[in-house]
Amino acid sequence: MAAPTPTTDIAVLGALSVEPMSGYELRNAIQDVLGHFWSESFGQIYPALNRLREQGLVDARPGERASSSVFEITAQGRARLSELLSSPIRDRPPRNGLMLRLFFGRHLGVDQCMALLDETEATARSQLAHLRATHAEVEREDLPDAPYFLITIDLGIRTSEATLEWVDAARERLRRLDTMTSPLEQH
Amino acid sequence: MAAPTPTTDIAVLGALSVEPMSGYELRNAIQDVLGHFWSESFGQIYPALNRLREQGLVDARPGERASSSVFEITAQGRARLSELLSSPIRDRPPRNGLMLRLFFGRHLGVDQCMALLDETEATARSQLAHLRATHAEVEREDLPDAPYFLITIDLGIRTSEATLEWVDAARERLRRLDTMTSPLEQH
DNA sequence: CCGGCCATGTAATGTGTTACATGATTTA
DNA sequence: TAAATCATGTAACACATTACATGGCCGG
Numbered sequence: 001m002a003a004p005t006p007t008t009d010i011a012v013l014g015a016l017s018v019e020p021m022s023g024y025e026l027r028n029a030i031q032d033v034l035g036h037f038w039s040e041s042f043g044q045i046y047p048a049l050n051r052l053r054e055q056g057l058v059d060a061r062p063g064e065r066a067s068s069s070v071f072e073i074t075a076q077g078r079a080r081l082s083e084l085l086s087s088p089i090r091d092r093p094p095r096n097g098l099m100l101r102l103f104f105g106r107h108l109g110v111d112q113c114m115a116l117l118d119e120t121e122a123t124a125r126s127q128l129a130h131l132r133a134t135h136a137e138v139e140r141e142d143l144p145d146a147p148y149f150l151i152t153i154d155l156g157i158r159t160s161e162a163t164l165e166w167v168d169a170a171r172e173r174l175r176r177l178d179t180m181t182s183p184l185e186q187h
Numbered sequence: 188m189a190a191p192t193p194t195t196d197i198a199v200l201g202a203l204s205v206e207p208m209s210g211y212e213l214r215n216a217i218q219d220v221l222g223h224f225w226s227e228s229f230g231q232i233y234p235a236l237n238r239l240r241e242q243g244l245v246d247a248r249p250g251e252r253a254s255s256s257v258f259e260i261t262a263q264g265r266a267r268l269s270e271l272l273s274s275p276i277r278d279r280p281p282r283n284g285l286m287l288r289l290f291f292g293r294h295l296g297v298d299q300c301m302a303l304l305d306e307t308e309a310t311a312r313s314q315l316a317h318l319r320a321t322h323a324e325v326e327r328e329d330l331p332d333a334p335y336f337l338i339t340i341d342l343g344i345r346t347s348e349a350t351l352e353w354v355d356a357a358r359e360r361l362r363r364l365d366t367m368t369s370p371l372e373q374h
Numbered sequence: 375c376c377g378g379c380c381a382t383g384t385a386a387t388g389t390g391t392t393a394c395a396t397g398a399t400t401t402a
Numbered sequence: 403t404a405a406a407t408c409a410t411g412t413a414a415c416a417c418a419t420t421a422c423a424t425g426g427c428c429g430g
Contacts, residue, residue, distance in 0.1 A: 007284065008418090014291040024381050038287055039280030041419055046383055067381055067426055078294065085295045089284035092417095093226030093391090097194060097276035099342065100225055104201035105335040107265065108272045113335075147364050148292040148300075151357045155286065155350070162349040163342070170338045177334050195390090211409050228391055233411055254398050254409055279389095280419090 007090070008048045011040055013057065013073055013081040018145060020072035022063055023049050033134070033149075036127060036156045052077070102170075110178050114171065121167045128160040194277070195231045200244065200260055200268040205332060207259035209250055210236050220321070220336075223314060223343045239264070289357075297365050301358065308354045315347040 015021070015029050023045050030040050049071055052058045057077035060069040073081070098116060105113045135153045138146050202208070202216050210232050217227050236258055239245045244264035247256040260268070285303060292300045318340055325336045 006417095007282065007287065010287055010291070014287070014294075017291065017294065022381070023383095024379095034287070034290065037281050037283040037290075039282065039418095042381095042383080043385095043419060043421095044417085046381095050383095063381090065380075065427070069382090081291065082294050085288050085291055086299065089288065091284050092282060094224050095194065095226065095279060096224040097278050099339050100194065100197055100201070100221070101272050101276065103221065103224075103335055103339045104197070104204065104268065104272055104332075105338070106332050107201075107204065107269050112273065145291075145293050147360055148290055151292070151360055152286045152290045154356060155353045158349040158353050159346060162345040166342045166345050169341060173334055173338055209409070210411095211407095229410080230391065230393095230412080231389090233409095237411095250409090252399065252408075256410090 006048070006084075008040055008044045009052065009057075010081070010084045011038055012045065012048050012052065013077055013084070016058060016071055016073040017078060017081060018143075020070050022068045022070055024068070026071070036131065037152065055080075110174050113174055117167050117170055117174075121164060124160045124163040124167070128157060128164070131156045131160065193235070193271075195227055195235045196239065196244075197268070197271045198225055198227055199232065199235050199239065200264055200271070203245060203258055203260040204265060204268060205330075207257050209255045209257055211255070213258070223318065224339065242267075297361050300361055304354050304357055304361075308351060311347045311350040311354070315344060315351070318343045318347065 011030055011034065012026065015026055015034075021029065023042070026049075027040060027042060027045055030038060049058065049060075053060055053071075055076075057074055057080050059072045059074055061072065062068075063070045098120060101108060101116060102113060131153055135150065135157070138149045138153065143149070198217055198221065199213065202213055202221075206216075208216065210229070213236075214227060214229060214232055217225060236245065236247075240247055240258070242263075244261055244267050246259045246261055248259065249255075250257045285307060288295060288303060289300060322337065322340045322344065325333050325340065330336070
């Protein structure tokens with residue numbers, strides 16, 4: 001009967017430890033703020049919220065709208081959060097579809113690989129812009145959580161920057177490959 | 188009846204496009220070579236191999252041992268691989284347990300966060316060593332796939348290096364936090 | 375008054391891991 | 403000959419997403 005490690009509970013309790021909110025807002029908050037390293041769907045959030053309420057880890061009080069509830073973390077919930085945060089990290093094995101395609105890129109061709117790099121660059125750039133904006137916002141607000149928020153944002157920024165540098169290097173490598181094989185002899 | 192995008196098939200056909208091997212070897216190869224961005228379990232590999240054989244995408248011939256088969260990609264299999272490589276990338280949303288814990292690190296305490304950073308550093312260092320070794324090995328062997336292999340290894344190396352720099356910066360931030368709150372007043 | 379967002383929830387589906395079961399072969 | 407590794411496979415389970423279903427509320 002080993003307790004499963006419900007990582008969803010960490011995200012939910014953690015978000016509610018910052019500020020009480022509805023399930024809907026919870027999902028948006030997770031998407032906006034934790035989006036670069038975490039994600040939760042409604043299909044996870046609502047059942048989790050009900051379960052946590054039954055366990056006394058969150059309280060539900062009626063929201064401004066008739067159909068909405070505002071969920072608030074309880075003292076027990078905070079204790080549980082600390083406990084969950086200390087639990088061993090069960091990382092799912094990595095699965096990076098982009099890398100898989102580039103690794104076998106010889107069967108895909110230089111042009112399509114270049115297109116994948118373009119996509120990657122665009123994604124990294126927009127992510128970087130979003131992270132820098134969030135970074136500035138967190139520094140402005142001066143919350144008690146701020147140093148921890150900034151640490152995670154910082155990794156996102158560094159990773160995005162490294163990705164952009166890598167894209168350039170990868171393009172260069174593909175270009176060299178192209179000029180070496182293409183003008184002389186195909187295949 | 189939209190065809191699912193069996194990413195396992197890409198990994199299996201891709202690996203077999205480099206070299207024929209048994210299911211067991213396949214798993215080891217994926218773990219060793221693609222390990223920093225991909226993973227497959229036996230529970231995926233063996234059913235996939237049988238399915239691919241029924242579809243004529245791989246051939247099975249008896250291996251050296253009585254109980255083993257060597258799987259070889261067919262011409263159809265190569266065509267299918269090219270097709271699959273062009274299919275849209277369906278990335279699973281990210282879920283980084285380390286980041287989740289650091290983000291809510293205020294409830295975890297500076298010491299435990301430091302311990303998480305230590306773990307991260309150790310992992311990144313060993314990964315970096317492994318990647319550099321693989322990089323050197325690939326350059327030595329001079330395969331036709333080499334440029335593509337090197338591109339993916341390069342991202343791994345850059346990401347690991349960025350992670351190590353981030354660990355230092357994060358420690359610095361936690362230290363500043365510690366000396367600011369601890370000697371003056373707790374909480 | 376209609377489109378879009380806020381809000382909650384469930385069922386179906388897919389995907390992938392883990393544990394189990396079995397046995398051959400090599401190595402110490 | 404015992405332990406480790408090679409080798410294949412299945413069943414149970416866990417986890418999460420997607421799609422669906424429903425309805426209130428607000429702005430143009």
